Structures are given as structure tokens and as C-alpha cells.
Amino acid sequence: MLEVCNLSFSYGEVGLFQNLSFSLNSGQVRVILGPSGSGKTTLLHLLAGLLHIQQGDIRWLGQSIRGQNEETLAQRRLRFTGLVFQHHYLQAELTALENILVPGYLAGAVDVAWGRELLHRIGLLERAHLRPNALSGGERQRIAVARALYNRPKLLLADEPTGSLDRRNAERIWALMLSLAQDLGTAVIVATHDEHLVQGLPELRLA
Template sequence: MLEFRQVHKAYATPQGPLKVLDGIDLSLEAGESLALMGESGSGKSTLLHLAAGLDLPDDGEVRLEERSISSLDDAGRAKLRRETLGLVFQQFHLVPSLNVADNLRLQARLAGREDVDWSTELIERLGLAGFETRYPEQLSGGQQQRLAIGRALAPRPALLLADEPTGNLDEATADEVLELLLALVRDLGSALLVATHSSRVAAPLNRCLKLSHGRLDDTRQAGRENW
């Protein structure tokens, strides 16, 4: 599903190049879940941006469903994101002028995969039934994050990338949102890559890798081979 082959990434600073990723090798199989742990500034978000084709490596190769992301132009990478990926961020990035129902369906419409029955099921499972005509500012933080997760999963993506998806929530709400996220991903059979600093978030996932000083360490192999 996703593969990094000796990926390097650095950013220019007044003090010279800042190396963020230093020869990253990573693979994620279809239906597998992987937690990417690391301190703030360790490069977790950079790795996810490369996986999504929002940025390109300086060296090495990122492959998504056996296609090299670097070989695609901007339009090709955008098309690949629409057709293959769901993205969930710490900041919800909901469209304030769209109500709950339209925010939920937005990504599916862009991908040409709107499914009314699936959208209705998502609304129910997200706990947002009865809130369809409300706008993001009228929702709690937990409701907004659930809506953001639903929007990402509405097109039934093969891979979901989540960057600190519970970072803005209190512990109890974060647990509820994480449980919902994992259940929906499991039912869809999607692969999942979560960037997090929280061992609590990482614990239920199949594997956990730690990113430190630009390199990855396999910290744990979960007991379950599959969802």
C-alpha cells in the first residue's frame, strides 16, 4: 500500500540545511495499522506529507499502491490523493460555510464516489444524527473531529493518514474518537498511518515505529497480525 525507500528530506535554514528524514525505509500493507511516534519537531508531519504527495523527498522514493509519487505532476498527485487517501489533521479543517452533511460529503464528491447510504451510516456512527444542518462552529471539539474523520472516510479510501488526530481533545473525548476511528477503518479494510506523540493512541495499532534524529526504530510488534 505504502512504501518509503531510503527517503531523505531537509529544509533550508539560516544556519544551513536541517536534515529531517535521513534514509527512511517504511512499508505499510493493505489493512494494516501503524503508529508513528516521536517528539514534536521529529519529522512525523513531514513523513505524512510525503506519504500524501503534499511534499516531495530530496532523495529516495515514496510509492503508493506501487506508483512512485515523485513521478507524478501536481495534478497527478492531487488525483492520487482524491482516489486513494483520506487525511485527518489535528486542526479539523472543516469548511465553515458548509453544514455537517455537506462537509461530510465533500471529499466523496471530489473523488466522484458519493454514496448516500454510506454517508447516512457514517452520520449515525459518528453520533451526528440530528446535527446535519448545523455548521462547524455550532459543534463541540469532539463532534468536529468526528466530522473530520467521517469526511476523510466518506470516499472509502484505501489508506488513511492521521496527524495527531486527538491532539486537541480531552482524554475522555480522545478515547471515544480513537475508538470510533479504528472501528471505521477496520470495517472499511483501509490501511492506517497515525502520527502521534501519545503511547495511549499508539497502543491499539498493529505496529509502532519511533522517529528520532531522522531515523526509524521498530519499538513494538503488536500481538495481532490483522484487524
């Protein structure tokens, strides 16, 4: 489903990683660990097609993304990947439900019933009409997770998704994200500093 082949990346003379290779199948989880500056976020951006590949290759469903034009890649990304970040990046003027539906509008296929089902699964259906400023930090991040999974992506990429939350909310978001992804058969790659939260999961450690 996802194949990474001899991937190398550097900023100027600073090499972040070299000859990185791994694969991921539907429903699998992989954790990226490493100190700040080791390239965790850069790797996620490469996997999402948000950075140009310098060396090596990345394949989505067997097809290389290297050298594809931005418009084609953006359309493929919309269907193949879901993205969750440390900050929720919700649209302040939209309600909780409307924020979840954004990927559907971008893909030209809006399913309000599915958006409400996701709200139900994350325990926020009764808050569908509220805007982000009326929600707690944990609630906003739950909305961000639901939004990332709205298009039923093959791959969910999460960059420190619980980094700004307290321990209780972090554990709740983590369990929720994995549960929803498992229900959809979505593979998950998470970059995090929190080794306790991801203990026991397959890991990829960057120096």
C-alpha cells in the same frame, strides 16, 4: 499497498530522517512517534504526496508517486488517501453532512446515503443539518474522520488527530477512527505525542 524506500528529507542543512524504509498493507496500523521537530508531520505530508520527495521513493499500490505532475497526483491522492489533522478544518458554511460529502464532490461521485451512513456510524445522524459552530470539539473531529473516510481510501493519514481533545474524547475518536478504518480495510498511519493512547501498536520512532 504502501511502500517507502530509503526516504530521506532535510530542511537546508537540518536532516529530519535518513534512509527510512517500511511498508504497510491494507488494514494495518502504524504509529509515528517522536518529539516536536522530529519530522512526523513532514513524513505524513510526504506520504500524502503534499511534499516533493528529495531522496528515495514512495509507492502507492506499487506505483511511484515521485515526479508525477500535480494534477495527476491530486487525483490519485483523492482516491488513495484520507487526511485527518489536529484541527478539523471543516467548512463553516456547510452542514455536518455537507462537510462529509466534500470529497465526493471533488471526485465527481456524491453518495448522500453513504454520507448519512457515516454520520450514523459516528453517532451524529441527528445532527446532520447543523453547521460546525453548533457542534462540540469532539463532534467536529468525528465529522473530520468521517469526511476523510468518505471516498473509502486505501490509506488514512492522521496528524495528532486527538491533540486538541480531552482524554475522554481523545479515546473515543481514536477507537472510532480505527473501527471505521478496519471496516473499510483502510490502512492507518497516525503521528502522535500520546504514547498512552497508542500503546501496543506497531510504531515508527523518529529521533
